[in-house]
Amino acid sequence: MLSSPFITTPTSVNQIMLRVLLALIPGIALYVWYFGPAILVSITLASITALATEAVMLKLRDRPIKPFLSDHSALLTAWLLALSIPPLAPWWLVVVGTAFAIVVAKHLYGGLGSNAFNPAMIGYAVLIISFPAHMTHWLTPHALGGIELDFAQQLSYIFHGTLPAGLTLDAVTMATPLDTLKTQLHLGLSVSEIRDMPIYGRLAGHGSEMVALGFAIGGLYLLFTRIISWHLPLVYLGTLFAVAGIFHVFDPTHYVTPLFHWFSGAAMIGAFFILTDPVTSPTTAKGKIIFAAGAALLTYLIRVFGGFPDGMAFATILMNICVPLIDLYTQPKVFGKKDGLL
Amino acid sequence: MRTLHHFHGGIHPTSHKSLSTHQSIARAPLPKSLVIPLRQHAGEAAKPCVNVGDHVLKGQRIGTPSATLSSSIHAPTSGTIASIALHQIAHPSALPDLCITLIPDGKDTWIKREAVDFLALSANEMQQHLRDFGIVGLGGATFPSDLKLRHPIKVDTLILNGAECEPYITCDDMLMRERASEIVRGIVILRHALEAGEVLIGIEDNKPEAIAAMHEAVSAAQLDYAVVAVPTIYPGGSAKHLIKVLTGLEVPSGKLPTDIGVQCFNVATALSIKRALDDGEPLISRIVTITGNVEHPRNYEALIGTAFSDLIDLSVAKRDTNRYIMGGPMMGVVLPAVNVPLVKSSNCVIAASDTLFPPAPPALPCIRCTRCAQVCPAELQPQDLYWFAKSNNFGKAQEYSLADCIECGVCAYVCPSHIPLVQYYRYAKSEIRERSAEKLAADKARERHEYRQFRIEREKQEKAEKLAQREAASKAAAVVAPSTPSVDDTQQIRINEAIERAKAQAAEAHPKNTDALTPEQQAEIASIEARRAKIRELATDAGADDEPHKTS
Numbered sequence: 001m002l003s004s005p006f007i008t009t010p011t012s013v014n015q016i017m018l019r020v021l022l023a024l025i026p027g028i029a030l031y032v033w034y035f036g037p038a039i040l041v042s043i044t045l046a047s048i049t050a051l052a053t054e055a056v057m058l059k060l061r062d063r064p065i066k067p068f069l070s071d072h073s074a075l076l077t078a079w080l081l082a083l084s085i086p087p088l089a090p091w092w093l094v095v096v097g098t099a100f101a102i103v104v105a106k107h108l109y110g111g112l113g114s115n116a117f118n119p120a121m122i123g124y125a126v127l128i129i130s131f132p133a134h135m136t137h138w139l140t141p142h143a144l145g146g147i148e149l150d151f152a153q154q155l156s157y158i159f160h161g162t163l164p165a166g167l168t169l170d171a172v173t174m175a176t177p178l179d180t181l182k183t184q185l186h187l188g189l190s191v192s193e194i195r196d197m198p199i200y201g202r203l204a205g206h207g208s209e210m211v212a213l214g215f216a217i218g219g220l221y222l223l224f225t226r227i228i229s230w231h232l233p234l235v236y237l238g239t240l241f242a243v244a245g246i247f248h249v250f251d252p253t254h255y256v257t258p259l260f261h262w263f264s265g266a267a268m269i270g271a272f273f274i275l276t277d278p279v280t281s282p283t284t285a286k287g288k289i290i291f292a293a294g295a296a297l298l299t300y301l302i303r304v305f306g307g308f309p310d311g312m313a314f315a316t317i318l319m320n321i322c323v324p325l326i327d328l329y330t331q332p333k334v335f336g337k338k339d340g341l342l
Numbered sequence: 343m344r345t346l347h348h349f350h351g352g353i354h355p356t357s358h359k360s361l362s363t364h365q366s367i368a369r370a371p372l373p374k375s376l377v378i379p380l381r382q383h384a385g386e387a388a389k390p391c392v393n394v395g396d397h398v399l400k401g402q403r404i405g406t407p408s409a410t411l412s413s414s415i416h417a418p419t420s421g422t423i424a425s426i427a428l429h430q431i432a433h434p435s436a437l438p439d440l441c442i443t444l445i446p447d448g449k450d451t452w453i454k455r456e457a458v459d460f461l462a463l464s465a466n467e468m469q470q471h472l473r474d475f476g477i478v479g480l481g482g483a484t485f486p487s488d489l490k491l492r493h494p495i496k497v498d499t500l501i502l503n504g505a506e507c508e509p510y511i512t513c514d515d516m517l518m519r520e521r522a523s524e525i526v527r528g529i530v531i532l533r534h535a536l537e538a539g540e541v542l543i544g545i546e547d548n549k550p551e552a553i554a555a556m557h558e559a560v561s562a563a564q565l566d567y568a569v570v571a572v573p574t575i576y577p578g579g580s581a582k583h584l585i586k587v588l589t590g591l592e593v594p595s596g597k598l599p600t601d602i603g604v605q606c607f608n609v610a611t612a613l614s615i616k617r618a619l620d621d622g623e624p625l626i627s628r629i630v631t632i633t634g635n636v637e638h639p640r641n642y643e644a645l646i647g648t649a650f651s652d653l654i655d656l657s658v659a660k661r662d663t664n665r666y667i668m669g670g671p672m673m674g675v676v677l678p679a680v681n682v683p684l685v686k687s688s689n690c691v692i693a694a695s696d697t698l699f700p701p702a703p704p705a706l707p708c709i710r711c712t713r714c715a716q717v718c719p720a721e722l723q724p725q726d727l728y729w730f731a732k733s734n735n736f737g738k739a740q741e742y743s744l745a746d747c748i749e750c751g752v753c754a755y756v757c758p759s760h761i762p763l764v765q766y767y768r769y770a771k772s773e774i775r776e777r778s779a780e781k782l783a784a785d786k787a788r789e790r791h792e793y794r795q796f797r798i799e800r801e802k803q804e805k806a807e808k809l810a811q812r813e814a815a816s817k818a819a820a821v822v823a824p825s826t827p828s829v830d831d832t833q834q835i836r837i838n839e840a841i842e843r844a845k846a847q848a849a850e851a852h853p854k855n856t857d858a859l860t861p862e863q864q865a866e867i868a869s870i871e872a873r874r875a876k877i878r879e880l881a882t883d884a885g886a887d888d889e890p891h892k893t894s
Contacts, residue, residue: 003434003765005751006671006699007355007509011713011758013706067704113707113759229716278711283725327726334743335350335720336582336595 013112017072019227020273023218024079027269030214031083034207035139038087038154042094043079049098050078057107073112077101080120080273084266084313085127086138088149088173091158093134097123117320118280121313128308137173141207144198147172177205178265179309181256190253204263212268219272231288232281233271239296240267247304255304266312267299274312280320287323287330295319344570347590349583351717352575353752355509355672357548362512362631362639367520369643370656376418376444376647377683378404379431383478384485385411390442396423399453401624404442407473413486414476418626418645421446432650432668432685436678437869444647455622460531465491468535475618476625476686481581481608482669484687487615490605491535498603499589500538502529502612504545504552505572505579508670511690513629514609516641518545518552521613522559528612529567531619536605541567542588543609548574576672577750581606583719595746630684632657634667634692644684650691651680662695671699672751706759714753714763720746724753728763731770736777739770747771772874798846805835 031039054074058065078098085094101123109115128135140146149157149164149172156162163169175183177199184194194200203209222228240261247255261267266274275281275295282291295315302311333339381387388405392398398417405415424445428438458471469488478484481503502525506514518525533541543560545553556569572578572587582593584606591602599606610629617623626646630653633639637658644653650666667674668691677691692698714724722743730739747767754763812831 003762003768004667004669004671004673004675005755005764006667006674006694007755008702008760009756009758011756012703012760013709013758016711016758064704067706071706073709111707113709229712278709281710283710283712283715283723331723331742332721334595334722334746336592336597336746337743338592341592341594 013073014071016227017076019225020076020222021072021079023222023227024083024215024269024273026217027211027214028079028083031211034141034143034210035087036142036148036154037151038139038158039082041155041158042082042085042087042089045091045094046078046082046098047075049095050074050102053099053102054107057103057111061107061111063111068112071112074102074106077106077119077123080269081123083269084120084124086135086173088137088139088154088157088169089134090161093127093131097127100126113279115279116323118274118277118316121274121316121320124313125317128313136175136179137169138176140172140174140199143206174199176265176309177208178303181264182303182309185254191256192253195256204260208265209263212263215268215272219268222272222276228272228276229285229288231285232275232292235289235292236271236275236296237262237267239293240300243297243300261300261303265303265310270295270299270312270316274316275319280316280323282323282326282330284327284330284332286332287326290326290330291319291323294322344568344588345590346570346572347587348573349578349586349719350721351719351752352578352583353717353755354574355576355755357574358510358633359512359515359548361510362633362641363515363519363551365638365640367516367629367641367643368656370645370648370653372419372446372448372450373645373648373652374446375424376421376446376645377429377441377649378415378418378444378647379429379439379441379683379685380405380415381431381439382415382484382646382686383413383476384483385409385413387440388412388415390426390440392423392426392442394423394425397421397447398423398444399451401453401455401622401626403474403476403624404444407486411486411489413478413488414474414624415442416476416624416626417444418647419444419446420449420451430679430682432675432677432682432688434675434678435869435873437865437872441683457622458619460534460619465535472615472618474624477611477614477618478625478686479608480610480614480628480686480689481579482687482689484685487607487611490607491532495600496603497536497600497605498539499605500529500533500536500541501581501585501588501599501604501606502541502543502609503579503581503584503606504543504549504556504609505584506549507546507574507576507579508672508674508690509576510633510692511631511670512633513631513641513689515549515552516631517610517613517629518549519555522552522555523562524616525556525609525613526559526563526565526567527620528614528616530563530565531615532607532612538605541565543567543569544572544584544588545569546574546578547571576752577719577748580719580748580750582748595743625686628684628686628688630688631690632693633690635660635663635695635698636693646686647683649681649683650677650688653684654680654691654693657693659693660695662697663693664696665694667692667694672755673749702760702762705761708759708761711758713756713758717752717756719750719752720748722747724763724767727770728761728766731766734773736770736774740774744770744774776870776874794846798842801842802839805839809835 051074055065055069058068081097081101082094085097101119105117105119105122106115153164180199181194199206201209219233223230241258244258244261248257275292282288298315298318299311302308302314380390386409389408391406392404398404400417400420402417403414404417407413421444424443426442429441431439469491472488477487479487504514504518529541543556553569553571560567560569570588577583578587585599585604586592589604593599593602614625627643629641629643631641632653637660640657642653666677666680668677668688669675670690708725708728710725712725718724726742727739727744744767749764749767751764757763
């Protein structure tokens with residue numbers, strides 16, 4: 001180095017990204033355990049697409065390919081997106097979503113560090129708006145003992161769109177627990193009646209609650225190794241708990257428990273892995289708290305009163321828009337400029 | 343046990359201090375020649391007060407203060423003045439500065455040294471004495487110590503800075519271990535001079551020997567000074583941060599510690615104050631750590647003006663050494679050449695190699711992870727300042743308190759994208775300085791011009807009035823003797839006015855006082871320009887996503 005400091009920590013962007021990928025593994029492992037290996041196919045597809053589009057975009061933008069490709073940021077986008085798409089989705093859905101995330105949401109905004117929106121969430125939003133039907137066929141957990149496809153049959157559906165004779169897609173898939181909750185509430189059932197349905201487990205959806213727990217474990221690892229700061233996940237989960245708690249206490253027949261909200265849908269992976277994307281979240285401590293609380297509130301409102309079963313992605317994107325403003329108005333006082341000094 | 347406070351951020355780099363603390367301080371041999379820069383302190387360079395060929399004694403004054411913010415320079419040994427000329431100094435710009443070269447006669451004959459009873463001195467006499475003896479802060483800033491005693495506000499707390507937070511550097515540590523009683527004597531003088539209340543001696547807890555030695559010296563002198571072990575954290579030795587840790591008080595931005603009733607001196611400064619008064623010895627030597635990639639890392643007591651190369655030779659640099667850093671690895675500068683002279687601020691030289699300090703990998707874009715903000719002791723938002731500096735948005739950088747950046751380097755230390763952040767801040771600061779200087783010059787030129795316009799206008803009016811009077815007079819006279827001189831008169835006045843206008847225009851075309859500069863001014867301009875060019879170069883080199891690093 002030409003000037004001081006001459007020493008640095010060995011921490012690098014690719015190490016940080018690698019740790020985050022590592023922290024996703026408990027959740028993915030539980031996913032495979034409860035729903036079968038199809039998710040690994042979409043993760044692989046998304047990874048290949050992400051690396052390929054990232055390389056092409058770097059080339060087109062005349063940026064060095066090797067250091068940027070090895071920063072693992074594209075892989076992280078790919079994994080997060082794959083985890084929010086139904087595993088049995090046709091292959092092109094994963095490819096289109098990932099390509100959009102990398103090309104438009106990341107590189108057209110200036111690449112690593114310059115994107116205003118979380119690329120994975122943009123990819124997800126594009127898919128759920130453009131192909132809503134494909135985004136609702138989720139796998140049934142093994143434990144429910146319904147008709148199950150074996151891995152070869154899953155592959156056949158993903159790549160050729162063909163199912164074994166006599167089976168329809170509806171027979172082998174189901175809506176998400178949040179989606180089912182919403183539909184059944186509309187049909188006039190009470191929360192306790194809905195919760196008695198076999199797809200629900202102790203906290204939330206059978207199987208999916210355990211996957212959420214896996215993400216929480218990975219998230220806590222990130223928290224304790226200080227890869228992420230506490231502000232975003234804790235404030236997000238805390239606010240979600242508080243809001244859901246208030247509604248639940250006042251009307252438990254129509255509003256599920258706060259724990260149900262925690263362990264449903266994308267709340268856990270969102271709190272620890274999506275909101276915490278440093279590029280698209282505020283930089284100040286106060287800003288992070290506002291951002292996370294806003295995202296939690298929006299998640300709850302969209303889930304309960306909005307048109308989509310889950311609200312994590314849209315809540316994230318809406319809060320991403322506010323980041324520059326939040327940062328501007330939450331600048332901390334610097335050393336020697338605090339109130340009450342001379 | 344005292345309650346200590348803490349400041350935001352900071353880092354814990356590996357200290358590497360034990361390298362150079364195994365051996366006691368060694369006295370460096372008398373070199374063949376000494377090159378003594380006339381600017382070794384904050385402010386204006388000293389004026390030489392000897393001539394080439396003069397024989398001087400050890401401790402004789404050879405440079406006198408040239409301004410309020412200036413100090414004296416002394417001959418470190420007896421000998422002959424060989425030259426007073428420009429010489430390369432330990433400044434990263436590699437630009438020369440005025441230095442006195444002294445050829446020692448080998449006798450090391452002192453001037454007459456007289457002890458002064460500090461209790462008998464008035465405040466003014468004490469300040470004058472320190473000024474005459476060239477006492478400046480040895481912690482790095484080399485601020486003239488006499489000026490630090492001059493502040494009118496009462497000092498409640500006198501703090502002695504023995505924190506020495508930068509890795510590798512051990513000169514204060516060794517000084518406290520070996521010369522604690524002299525330091526304590528210096529503190530007695532300082533406390534008297536400042537009429538200070540309590541005295542706190544802050545030493546980082548990674549120096550237990552120094553803490554013990556200072557404890558012992560304080561209790562041997564039966565004083566109530568508190569030797570306080572402060573947590574080892576970089577940059578805990580920054581005066582403002584040590585004050586915060588010890589007192590919980592924050593020095594307001596742009597203010598001095600005395601504004602909150604605190605004054606802070608480095609322990610080595612205290613010792614040199616003791617020598618100036620008790621022993622009649624001016625500041626002509628200091629302790630310097632020679633460490634890093636050398637066979638025998640050690641501390642030396644060396645005369646000011648000794649070439650670093652002489653000291654490095656004593657410690658024997660290892661073969662793969664490829665550069666030398668003056669100061670610590672966090673804030674030090676690369677020496678432009680190894681034969682530049684030791685000055686009052688030189689606390690350490692680290693022999694560096696690519697193994698010891700591996701070159702940083704290519705910088706990646708900032709991902710706003712805010713690890714820098716988490717460690718910044720000035721509580722700035724380094725990621726924002728970087729962004730503003732990079733986009734030349736200096737107004738915004740100032741708004742985000744760039745001026746409060748102490749350039750400690752912790753932001754760059756933790757940056758996972760390996761962005762040389764401090765270089766960006768130095769660049770932005772120098773641009774801001776330059777622009778405000780330009781603005782000041784432009785403002786002055788405009789004021790001059792406006793005054794000139796006003797004056798011309800006023801003269802015109804006066805002439806017109808005179809003319810009117812004269813015309814009235816001549817009309818009165820014409821009644822007696824009709825003639826036509828008044829026409830000539832008005833023409834003449836018009837001609838004069840035209841000449842005046844032309845002169846004014848010529849002056850306008852030359853609004854700035856850019857010629858007839860003194861050599862010093864020219865040298866200063868050249869040095870500023872060179873520094874700016876260098877910083878700009880560094881900043882562009884570092885611009886990762888502006889200037890892609892091609893790896894193929």
